[in-house]
Amino acid sequence: MNLIQDLRWRGLVAQSTDEKALAEAVKKPITLYIGFDPTAPSLHVGNLVVLLVLRRFQLAGHNPIALVGGATGLVGDPSGRNDERTLNSNDVIEGWVKGIRIQLSAFLDFETRVNPALIVNNLDWTSPLSVIEFLRDIGKHFSVNQMLAKDSVAARLESGGISYTEFSYQVLQSYDYLELFRRNSCTLQIGGSDQWGNIVAGLDLIRRVESGNAHALTVPLLTKSDGSKFGKTAGGNIWLDPTMTSPYAFFQFWLNSEDKDVINFLKVFSFKSQEQISELEKSHAQNPGLRQAHRELAREVTTLVHGADAAVRVESAAQALFGQGDLTALDEPTLASALAELPRTTISKNQEIPSWVDLLAATGVVESKSAARRVVRDGGAYLNNERVTSPDYAPSKSEFLCGKYAVLRKGKRDLAAVEII
RNA sequence: GGCGGGUUGCCCGAGCGGCCAAUGGGAGGGGACUGUAAAUCCCCCGGCUUAUGCCUUCGAAGGUUCAAAUCCUUCACCCGCCA
CATH class of the missing domain: 1.10.240.10 (Tyrosyl-Transfer RNA Synthetase)
Structure with missing residues (x-):
């Protein structure tokens, strides 16, 4: 079974350019890339879907490039959104780029001799570009008619409208692909299915400028069985x-x-x-x-x-x-290390012990004391697996496990820890 | 630049001077049933030292009124049509 078949079996193929040609191409090692825009300080499980596809390609012997969108992140991708993004400052984006770079590198192998991974930042080739160069050398190859026809743009024209900034996004992403095609002979770009338009625009650009042939592959947007958003x-x-x-x-x-x-x-x-x-x-x-x-x-x-x-x-x-009704059966080291993983709050030895409500609020498991009170009232409050029924209930010192720990629980599975120090 | 429409709680969306912390839906939380699952049913869902109490919310700032999400003025942003 080849890589493409395996991806298909895993449900990871949404669309691709000529799948036969692609299957043929991946018989030999190729270079491929996936872009990640810094839209938050960290990647999330949604990004993981595509990131792991990149890893699968590397494991199969191909040369993966992870691109961090230091430039595109400043502009904002209109794909899959029905309103304009708020722009973040350069400093903020720069910070996010750093963090995401580090995260990406954990999933790729840079040491291997044969096909080491590469991380690039599109700011490196975008920022030296002058406006005039951009318009003449790149912009000339784009037809506004086609740009308007892209789903991402068309949808926005329907809903909230779109700024020139975001409208230009597809040009930037296309340029990235062209650049990687030139520099690294990158011939495959992978992305989420909402990226199809942007990726295909890149293929056009490569064809026009370099008469080159490259591929596109998109991964379906992962949804849960009930259709709701994953992650x-x-x-x-x-x-x-x-x-x-x-x-x-x-x-x-x-x-x-x-x-x-x-x-x-x-x-x-x-x-x-x-x-x-x-x-x-x-x-x-x-x-x-x-x-x-x-x-x-x-x-x-x-x-x-x-x-x-x-x-x-x-x-x-x-x-x-979990489940174990009797927490007192746990020995201190086990308890301590288990609690270390939970959201927690500490109180001092000399301090009067606050109420359950105050403790829970202090751990951050609920947003407010009112919310914590509601939990008590509705019967979802537990201290060391014993239900707490009074809204004013404050645990006594003797209830602390090993003299210093208490386990707060909200509902069936939301745990938090209190430690006396 | 002109004219018209809009901005309500996490999201959508009612309300158009007092009965409004604000209808309804979704999301979310708790309970029952279970398997730390789903479906179903019930309850809750601005905050506070739980209070027939107070505070903060209906784009922002002022104003009218005993009383404003609701009326007036200015400003900001969005949408549509025209230029």
Whole structure:
């Protein structure tokens, strides 16, 4: 089975230019790229879909380039949005570029002799360009008629309108592709399916300027079985940055996948073989309650993103704290290391112990004390797995495990820790 | 530049002087049932030292009024048509 077939099996192919030609081309090592615009301080699980495709290509012997959009991020991609982006300052974008660069590098191999990965920033070739050069050398090859016809632009003309800035985005992205075609003989660009228009515009440019032939491949927008957006939860996005989404929360995110999604997620996010995945599918069908597939998924993705140590830590933390009615049975080291993974708050030894409501609010698990009170009133409040019923309830010192820890729980699975120091 | 329409809570969207912290839907939270799943049903959903209490919200700033999301003025932004 070749790479393209495997991608297809994993549901990772939305559109491509001439698939036969592409399948033929990837028989030999090619150079390909994917762009990531800095739209936030960190990448999120949505970006992971495409990023892992890049990794799959590298594992198959191809030369991957990850492009950070230091330039395009300043302009803003209209694709998939129905309103204009607010521009961020150069400093902010620059900071994001740095962070994202580091994140990207964790998924690629730079050491290998044969096909080392490359990270580039499109600001490097865009910023030296003068306006006149841009308009004459690049702009001349674009027809406004065609630009207007792109989905991303057409949709915006329908809804909120579009600025000249964002309208120009496709030209910049096309130029990136041309530049990488020239510099690195890059002949394949991959992106999310909303990137099709931008990528194809690049192919046109390459054909016009260099009479070159290159390929495009897009990956479907990942949705959950109910059609809702993947990767969004109550707390917002699931980020790869451990300070923005803790490894514990990250692991839980995958573990809590819906049954209907889990096999699909394994195909998209894991590097397990088809045989391994169909084994898991079988075991899941036999005993869904065991959630074998969920566990494997959570383990693998957490390991990939946060490392093996973190993955083991957060899984055993969950094991120690979950379900087990009796937390007092845990020994101190186990308890301490499990709690270390949770959102937490500390109180001082001499201080009077605040109420459950105040403690929970202090951990940041709820947005306000009112919200915490509501949880108590609705019966979703727990201290060390015992339900808290009074809104004014304040734990006593004797209730602290090992004399210093308390586990707060909101609802079924939202845990937080309190430590006396 | 002219004329017209718009800006409401996380999102969509009602309200058009008092009964408005503001209808409804979605998202979200809690409970029951379960498997840290889904579906279903019930409850909640601005904040505060929980209060027939106070505070802050309906683009921004002023004004009219006993009383304004609702009326007036100015400003900002968005949309449409015309130039």
